[in-house]
Amino acid sequence: MVxxxxxxxxxLCRADAIGEGQARGFPRTPGARQKVIVLRKGGRLHGWLDxxxxxxxxxxxxxxxxxxLNGEGTHLACHSHGAQFDMETGDCVVGPCLGQRLTxxxxxxxxxxxxxxxxx
Amino acid sequence: MNIIGPDYLVFGVDDLASSAEYLTDFGLTPVxxxxxxGLFEALDGTGIIIRAKSDPSLPDPLPTATxxxxxxxxxxxxxxxDAIAAxxxxxxxxxxxxxxxxxxxxxxxxxxKFQVTRRRPLSMPAEKINAPGAPAQRAPNELGVFPGKPAQxxxxxxxVLFVPDQDAARDFYCDxxxxxxxxxxxxxxxxxxxxxxxxxxTLFFITTPEYMKGLEHLAFHMGGPTELMLAGTRLVNKGYxxxxxxxxxxxxxxxxxxxxxxxxxxFEYDADMDKHDDSWVAREAMxxxxxxxxxxxxxQRRWMPGPDPKGIVEDEGTPEW
Ligand code: FES
Ligand SMILES: [Fe+2]
Numbered sequence: 001m002v003x004x005x006x007x008x009x010x011x012l013c014r015a016d017a018i019g020e021g022q023a024r025g026f027p028r029t030p031g032a033r034q035k036v037i038v039l040r041k042g043g044r045l046h047g048w049l050d051x052x053x054x055x056x057x058x059x060x061x062x063x064x065x066x067x068x069l070n071g072e073g074t075h076l077a078c079h080s081h082g083a084q085f086d087m088e089t090g091d092c093v094v095g096p097c098l099g100q101r102l103t104x105x106x107x108x109x110x111x112x113x114x115x116x117x118x119x120x
Numbered sequence: 121m122n123i124i125g126p127d128y129l130v131f132g133v134d135d136l137a138s139s140a141e142y143l144t145d146f147g148l149t150p151v152x153x154x155x156x157x158g159l160f161e162a163l164d165g166t167g168i169i170i171r172a173k174s175d176p177s178l179p180d181p182l183p184t185a186t187x188x189x190x191x192x193x194x195x196x197x198x199x200x201x202d203a204i205a206a207x208x209x210x211x212x213x214x215x216x217x218x219x220x221x222x223x224x225x226x227x228x229x230x231x232x233k234f235q236v237t238r239r240r241p242l243s244m245p246a247e248k249i250n251a252p253g254a255p256a257q258r259a260p261n262e263l264g265v266f267p268g269k270p271a272q273x274x275x276x277x278x279x280v281l282f283v284p285d286q287d288a289a290r291d292f293y294c295d296x297x298x299x300x301x302x303x304x305x306x307x308x309x310x311x312x313x314x315x316x317x318x319x320x321x322t323l324f325f326i327t328t329p330e331y332m333k334g335l336e337h338l339a340f341h342m343g344g345p346t347e348l349m350l351a352g353t354r355l356v357n358k359g360y361x362x363x364x365x366x367x368x369x370x371x372x373x374x375x376x377x378x379x380x381x382x383x384x385x386x387f388e389y390d391a392d393m394d395k396h397d398d399s400w401v402a403r404e405a406m407x408x409x410x411x412x413x414x415x416x417x418x419x420q421r422r423w424m425p426g427p428d429p430k431g432i433v434e435d436e437g438t439p440e441w
Contacts, residue, residue: 063142063380065359071134071382080363081282081334082185082384095185096282096332 011114012038012107018045018115023068023076023087025050028105028117035060036105037068037076038115041087045115047105048090052078054097076102121203121298122196123314124237125322126276127166128159129338130190131383132173132181138382139170145358146379146387147272147340147351162340165240166194166276170383179223179231186334187384190223191230191279194237196316204234207296227292228283228333242274247344247391264346271351273340277390278321280336282328286310289325299323302396303371305407311371318395320372337378337386341393345375348391352377356419367416371403376413 012026023039028049035050050068051058062068063079070077075084075093083095090102106118133139136157144150148160148167156175161167171178171189178189195201198220205214205222214224221235248257248264258264283289286309293299299312302320309325326336342348349366356362363386365377374393378386405411423432 059363060361060380062361063138063382064361067138067382071138077384079361079380079382079384080386081332081336082187084185096328098331 009116011110011116012036012047013115015045015109015113015115021069021073024066025062025068036117037061038107039068039076039087044088045107045109046088046090047107047115047117048076048085049103049105051103052080052083052097053092053100053102054078054081054083054095058103121207122200122316123204123234123297123299124194124196124239124316125314125319126191126279126338127194127235127238128169128190128192129188129276129279129335130169130178130192131171131187132175132178132189133157133170133187133383134173135382136170136172142360142382142387143168143170145355145360146381162273162275163244164242164275165238168276168338168383179225182229182333184331184334185384186282188335189231190233192233192235193314194239195234196237198236201234201236204297227288228281228285230281239275244274244343247346249344265350269347269350271342271347271354273351273389274343275341277319277339277341277388277393278323279338280324280326282332282334282336283309283325284328284330284333286325286327293323300398301402302400303402304404305371305411306404308407310402313396318397320374320394320396335385337388339376339388339390342375342389342391345391348375348377348389351389352379353419355379362419365416366419368414370411370414371405 010030018038018040020040023037025035025037028034028036037048037050039046050060052061061078068076070084076087077084081096083097084093085102092098092100107115108118109115143160151159151161157170159167159169201222208214208224212224214222216222223233225231250256250258290310293312298315301310302313303311309327311321312323313321361380363378363380368375372393375391376388378388381387
């Protein structure tokens with residue numbers, strides 16, 4: 001999908017910087033603490049708020065910079081209490097937030113190859 | 121039943137290499153660690169044991185997300201193990217191992233082991249401070265902070281379990297194993313201190329649904345608040361994810377700083393916890409942010425006001441203290 005967003009808006013990363021089965025975190029807005037997780041699964045990019053639904057406020061999920069996946073690389077994981085989430089649907093499949101899901105962040109890839117938050 | 125506290129917490133992990141990297145950066149020392157995992161110990165020999173989650177030597181996993189596979193308690197003497205075996209043998213299977221230790225499970229199915237403690241007695245000063253009106257703790261020219269200042273976990277302090285039935289958990293540990301309740305945060309649960317330890321708590325329960333049963337966090341004692349801040353800052357500078365803190369709890373008075381981990385639980389540095397004896401009367405409070413902590417801070421990138429035209433000098437790539 002080609003972005004309609006002006007190319008001056010905050011770019012998260014280059015689309016080709018995220019390989020299949022990889023996940024990385026980027027500040028949601030320049031300098032923000034809140035991150036957006038960008039991952040590629042089945043060839044498609046997905047964006048998720050780096051915010052575990054276990055606690056109402058939402059807490060960051062990596063154990064170290066960009067370390068968002070479980071050991072096998074099959075699921076997004078919250079490294080607080082081990083909750084695991086489907087990489088494509090955001091559904092929690094095991095852990096304290098069973099029945100809840102991650103908040104999707106819609107992404108767009110621009111003609112310049114950069115990934116940005118989609119404009120609503 | 122002279123239980124001292126946890127000697128080791130044993131994990132079955134899905135990423136041994138990442139776990140080893142984490143435990144080492146946390147400040148624990150690998151001992152006998154090979155491709156199958158091993159022990160990462162604090163200064164007194166207590167610590168964390170990791171194995172692959174499929175390792176057949178581990179007790180069975182709980183049917184939840186937790187990677188905790190066994191809690192290994194240290195006791196004072198072989199007689200304490202005999203007493204525990206006699207008590208718990210009344211209503212559950214207790215297995216005696218060749219080294220004299222015993223294995224069993226608690227009321228919620230958490231795997232337990234009791235051994236004569238492997239802790240080495242520590243003899244080292246607490247973090248030293250100078251204060252007007254009190255004798256100086258540091259000699260003239262003895263610095264408070266300096267490059268390479270040690271900030272290593274001294275001993276495994278406590279851990280916190282998610283349990284569906286806090287009354288059953290309390291009764292099991294108190295009535296059967298001699299723990300005492302030091303304080304209660306309602307509705308979460310009680311803080312427990314074992315008979316042979318005067319720390320405010322080595323165990324705390326948080327009531328949760330069955331599907332959350334597991335380990336909320338574990339903590340290591342540091343030599344003082346500066347060591348805690350220093351160790352935490354070193355983790356942050358390496359890219360590790362702070363979860364909560366630094367701050368200071370009310371019950372227990374301990375400083376805290378919690379970090380995410382690849383072991384599916386929080387690792388906490390704690391410092392300066394209260395000590396209690398049997399004359400202590402347990403307090404009760406509702407679990408609220410105010411009841412939980414005196415104050416809470418959050419680490420930030422180091423900066424300073426200064427001569428730079430922007431008024432801020434970013435501090436990046438400087439040698440780490
Ligand atoms: S905060 Fe994410 S699993 Fe508990
Ligand atoms: Fe704690």
